[in-house]
Amino acid sequence: MFRKLLLSALALSMTSTLAAQTPTNPSEAEERQPESGQETEKVLRTLLDRLRIIGSSEDARRLAGTSAVIDPEQMEVEARTDINQLLKTVPGVYIREEDGEGLRPNIGIRAAAGGRSSKVTLLEDGVLIAPAPYSNPAAYYFPQAFQMHAVEVLKGAPLLRYGPQTTGGVINLVTTPIPAGTSGRVLTMLGEDSRHNTHAWVGGREGGFGWLVDTVYRSSDGFKDIDRSNRDTGFDIQSYILKLGWAGDRQSLLAKAQYSEETSNETYAGLADVDFERDPNRRYGLSEIDQMTNDHQGFSLAWDFDLTDRIALSALAYHNEFARDWFKGSFGSLIDAANAGDAEALAVLRGELDRADLGYKHNNREYESYGLELALDASFGDHRMQLGVRDHSDRMDRFQPVEVYDQVDGSLVFRDVIAPTGSDNRLEGADALAFWAVDQWQITPDVKLGLALRYEDAETFRRQFSTPERTDDPSRRSSSASEWLPGASMTWDFADRFQLLAGVHRGFAPLGGGATEQDEPETSVNYELGLRHFNDELFVELVGFLSDFENQAEVCSNASPCSNGATSGTFVTGEAVVKGFEFQLGNEWRAGGLTIPLSLNYTYSDATISEDNPVTGVFDGDELADIPENIFSLRLGLEHASGWDNHFVAKYMDETCVQVGCNRVDDPFDRTESLFVVDWISRYAITDDVTAFVKVDNLLDEQVIISRLPDGARPNRPRTGMVGMDIRF
Numbered sequence: 001m002f003r004k005l006l007l008s009a010l011a012l013s014m015t016s017t018l019a020a021q022t023p024t025n026p027s028e029a030e031e032r033q034p035e036s037g038q039e040t041e042k043v044l045r046t047l048l049d050r051l052r053i054i055g056s057s058e059d060a061r062r063l064a065g066t067s068a069v070i071d072p073e074q075m076e077v078e079a080r081t082d083i084n085q086l087l088k089t090v091p092g093v094y095i096r097e098e099d100g101e102g103l104r105p106n107i108g109i110r111a112a113a114g115g116r117s118s119k120v121t122l123l124e125d126g127v128l129i130a131p132a133p134y135s136n137p138a139a140y141y142f143p144q145a146f147q148m149h150a151v152e153v154l155k156g157a158p159l160l161r162y163g164p165q166t167t168g169g170v171i172n173l174v175t176t177p178i179p180a181g182t183s184g185r186v187l188t189m190l191g192e193d194s195r196h197n198t199h200a201w202v203g204g205r206e207g208g209f210g211w212l213v214d215t216v217y218r219s220s221d222g223f224k225d226i227d228r229s230n231r232d233t234g235f236d237i238q239s240y241i242l243k244l245g246w247a248g249d250r251q252s253l254l255a256k257a258q259y260s261e262e263t264s265n266e267t268y269a270g271l272a273d274v275d276f277e278r279d280p281n282r283r284y285g286l287s288e289i290d291q292m293t294n295d296h297q298g299f300s301l302a303w304d305f306d307l308t309d310r311i312a313l314s315a316l317a318y319h320n321e322f323a324r325d326w327f328k329g330s331f332g333s334l335i336d337a338a339n340a341g342d343a344e345a346l347a348v349l350r351g352e353l354d355r356a357d358l359g360y361k362h363n364n365r366e367y368e369s370y371g372l373e374l375a376l377d378a379s380f381g382d383h384r385m386q387l388g389v390r391d392h393s394d395r396m397d398r399f400q401p402v403e404v405y406d407q408v409d410g411s412l413v414f415r416d417v418i419a420p421t422g423s424d425n426r427l428e429g430a431d432a433l434a435f436w437a438v439d440q441w442q443i444t445p446d447v448k449l450g451l452a453l454r455y456e457d458a459e460t461f462r463r464q465f466s467t468p469e470r471t472d473d474p475s476r477r478s479s480s481a482s483e484w485l486p487g488a489s490m491t492w493d494f495a496d497r498f499q500l501l502a503g504v505h506r507g508f509a510p511l512g513g514g515a516t517e518q519d520e521p522e523t524s525v526n527y528e529l530g531l532r533h534f535n536d537e538l539f540v541e542l543v544g545f546l547s548d549f550e551n552q553a554e555v556c557s558n559a560s561p562c563s564n565g566a567t568s569g570t571f572v573t574g575e576a577v578v579k580g581f582e583f584q585l586g587n588e589w590r591a592g593g594l595t596i597p598l599s600l601n602y603t604y605s606d607a608t609i610s611e612d613n614p615v616t617g618v619f620d621g622d623e624l625a626d627i628p629e630n631i632f633s634l635r636l637g638l639e640h641a642s643g644w645d646n647h648f649v650a651k652y653m654d655e656t657c658v659q660v661g662c663n664r665v666d667d668p669f670d671r672t673e674s675l676f677v678v679d680w681i682s683r684y685a686i687t688d689d690v691t692a693f694v695k696v697d698n699l700l701d702e703q704v705i706i707s708r709l710p711d712g713a714r715p716n717r718p719r720t721g722m723v724g725m726d727i728r729f
Contacts, residue, residue: 051125053162053172054152064440064450064489065156065503066092066528066543066582072150077637077647078681079189079695079724081197081218083107083145085679088651089633090153091582091601092169092545095653096626096672097706098559099266100223100717103235105142106560106626106707109155111507111524111547111578111607112168113626115560115709116140119509121165123172125256127300131322131367132394134164134430134458135513138557140365141296141322143173144239144260146199147216150174155545156528157487157505160452161386161438166485167507167524167547175256178210178245179203184729189695191722193234194221203243210245222265223717227285227351228410235264251305261295268558269331270712272338272346273669273705280703280715285351285410286329289360294324310380316373326363327403330558332711339669351410358412360403361424363558369394386438393431396513400424401468419468423568426465426474428513432458446493452505454485458521460513479515483508483523499532507547512555514568522553522572530582537588544581549610552576554625554660559710563625563659564616573660574613576624580605593641603631609660622661628654643685652676658708673704675716691726 054060060067068090080086082102084095096106096114108114116138122130130137145151152172154162162170182204189197196219203212215238222233239260246253267283267290275282300318307313337345347353375388402418435455442448462477487505494500507524530543554571556562562571582603589596607627609618632652639645655674657663662670678700683693701719708714 051174051177052150052152053123053126053154053170060152061532061534061539061541062491062499063154063158064448064491064501065154065158066501066530066541066545067155067158068153070151070153074635075148075150076726077645077683078649078679079187079693079726081144081146081189083142083151085649085651085697086145086151087153087171088631088653089599089601089635089649091584091603091631092155093153093603094605094627094631094656096656096709097716098709098714099264100706100715101220101235102145103142103262103264103266104140104559107139107171108626109153109168109171110545110580110605111526111549111627112165112509113554113624115555115626116557117142118555118557118560119165120168121159121162121170123162123170124298125175125300126172127298127316127318127320128369128371128392129173129298129320130369131320132369132396132428132430132513134392134432134510135394135428135460136367136396137165137510137512138555138559140324140326141294141367143175144216144218144237145173146197146218147175147214147239147241148173149176156526157452157489157503158438158450160454160485160487160505161388161436163434163436163454163485163508164432164456164458165509166454166505167509167522167526175241175243176201176203176212176214178205178212178243180205186727187724189722189724191695192720193223194219194232195720195722196220197722197724208247210243210247212241212243214241214243215239223720224281224283226283226288229285229288231265231288233265233283235262235266237262237264250307251303254300254302256298256300256302258298259296262292264292266290266292266326268328268710270335270708270710270714272335272349273713274338274346275350276705276713276715280705280713281718284331284349286331286349286358286407286412289405289412290326290328292324292326292328294322294326296320296322310378312377314373314375314377316375317371319370320368322367324363324365327360328363329358329360330711335712336669348407351407354406354408356406357415358405358407359418360405362401362403364398364400366397367395382442384440386436388436390434391432392434393429395429396427398424398426398428421466421468422464425468425470427463428461430458430460430510430513432456432510448491450487450489450503452487452489454487455482456485456508456510457482458510460511460515462513477514477516479511479517479519481511481521483521497534499534501528501530501532501543503528509553512570515570519570519572520551522549523551524549537586539584539586541584542581543583544579546577546579549574549576549578552609552624561709563618563661571616573609573616573618573624575611576608577610578605578607578624578627595637595639597635597637597639599633599635601633605629605631618660619664621663623657623663625657625659625662628656630654645683647681647683649679649681650676651679669708672707675702675704675706676700677702677716689728693724693726695722695724696720697722 084102094108106114107117112119118137155169184202201214218237220234224233267287269287298320371392463474489503509522533540554562556566607624609622
């Protein structure tokens with residue numbers, strides 16, 4: 001009831017404010033309004049801009065907070081299907097690969113570690129896209145990077161405009177916009193492992209109406225081989241987007257519908273190190289029947305109303321559903337035993353020794369999230385203010401039967417089914433209210449101050465059943481948390497080509513559906529201080545950052561077990577400090593018919609526990625999990641006036657701890673390995689509208705243990721060649 005009253009009150013106050021600012025003199029209103037056609041075009045541009053949280057790459061370089069935009073040009077040049085590889089070129093972003101294909105990314109930003117991307121706020125066109133952002137934020141669903149027009153990453157105090165996770169950063173995936181005129185594009189790629197990727201869209205406008213149909217189809221046989229099996233390790237993915245837009249003289253509507261489905265023969269089972277060294281692309285026969293199936297559907301409706309030239313009102317309603325069944329075995333204990341020298345465990349993994357009672361769980365879950373946002377954007381003098389409120393709810397239904405098999409002579413023999421009870425049969429959810437107020441104040445022509453205040457109020461619950469029919473009185477958990485999150489940022493332009501930036505804000509991460517009233521949410525204070533230099537095509541930025549956690553916590557799941565071994569709930573480690581710096585340099589040189597663009601990014605991070613916690617067994621100086629010390633990327637282009645362009649993308653990431661405190665013990669199984677990869681893309685423009693290209697990922701064919709989660713050593717993808725065509729019409 002409180003949420004509904006607050007929403008109504010805010011909407012009423014917005015309307016009252018707008019009404020007070022609306023010109024009452026008709027002639028005054030007419031003087032402010034441009035020609036109808038110009039105004040409609042302006043509103044159409046606003047309709048497209050509202051999908052973004054930053055804007056262009058140039059906007060990112062001027063923001064009072066660190067940010068980056070992977071723009072349409074980079075998306076086009078690299079023809080990237082894997083979001084992991086795209087984000088590796090952004091400073092401050094950590095990637096823990098899992099399947100080598102980027103199907104289920106593990107993305108971290110600064111102090112927010114990367115397990116299932118649960119500590120970063122994920123948006124698509126400005127809409128929360130994680131299956132259950134408050135109660136179950138683990139991103140088992142992720143939109144197709146191949147379908148994106150641009151990718152935005154926002155860090156620092158300005159991210160308080162968004163949420164709920166406000167420690168590390170926000171990622172906004174921008175889908176194909178409605179084009180200005182009737183047009184379309186087909187981008188198709190064929191490659192090794194029967195790889196096929198096609199992205200096609202067509203759209204147009206007629207007067208104030210616009211439309212777009214966008215589709216992606218992807219398939220592959222995978223790059224791994226399963227022992228004693230003809231089954232491939234690949235995937236089939238389809239994704240569809242429909243957009244309908246309308247713009248009048250001062251208002252616009254944008255409706256979007258999305259549907260996708262995936263079948264992937266993916267597993268949790270990695271390899272024992274001794275087998276990884278012989279063949280990193282091997283898969284044990286025990287994992288032959290593992291398979292993920294899922295489907296996602298989402299709907300959103302956005303309304304924008306320019307009441308005056310300085311005041312705009314917007315509303316956004318959204319609804320997402322995601323259903324998945326990851327049928328898989330869990331062999332982490334066998335792999336751990338094999339790594340410890342247990343010959344029998346290794347023989348079972350290799351299919352050389354029979355084993356009874358192997359459980360394969362239908363990790364069946366259904367998610368639902370929905371919400372309503374109201375926002376006011378007003379400019380007064382040197383101030384631009386944004387006020388908004390969001391009412392959000394999400395749910396997760398877990399019903400997970402287990403099939404029991406025996407391994408006999410290297411083959412799996414079905415025995416029976418165990419009906420789900422306890423943790424395999426539960427409901428979780430959250431209801432949350434968020435409020436934000438942001439003021440961008442241009443104090444002088446050279447100094448801009450940003451002030452932000454966010455309020456998060458979240459209540460979570462869990463209902464766990466002891467009978468498959470759910471006829472019993474379930475065990476219950478619940479939690480509530482409310483936090484005020486202030487922040488401030490500033491930029492100062494000086495000496496014509498330099499800019500100083502600084503910011504501080506309070507970070508927050510929700511508790512999740514398994515929390516209790518005694519649990520406290522993760523909170524932190526985050527600082528950044530940096531210097532930028534602009535000189536024509538040259539851009540240099542150096543930013544130091546520090547996150548001081550009062551209550552650092554890990555989100556536990558089967559895919560990313562916490563450092564204490566838990567696979568659900570949270571593991572609170574206590575006080576911690578993550579500090580470091582980010583450096584980026586971009587320039588472009590021209591010589592005759594040759595253009596040479598270059599972009600270099602480097603991030604150094606030091607992430608440790610800052611105070612002993614005898615309750616959880618962590619100590620001052622223990623390294624945090626999933627945060628590498630050094631990451632580096634270099635993008636270099638050789639673009640010729642003849643239309644033949646070559647681009648090289650080099651990426652390096654340090655080894656990381658698998659669990660907190662791996663630096664205290666000399667155990668190779670507690671760490672991943674460092675990785676250096678070079679990708680090459682060669683493009684030739686046959687005509688203005690047709691381009692052919694060759695693409696080779698991992699040109700040096702370097703494979704390492706890029707992850708040990710879940711369940712054993714896992715490789716990155718080997719060298720993979722592809723050819724493609726890009727056709728516009």
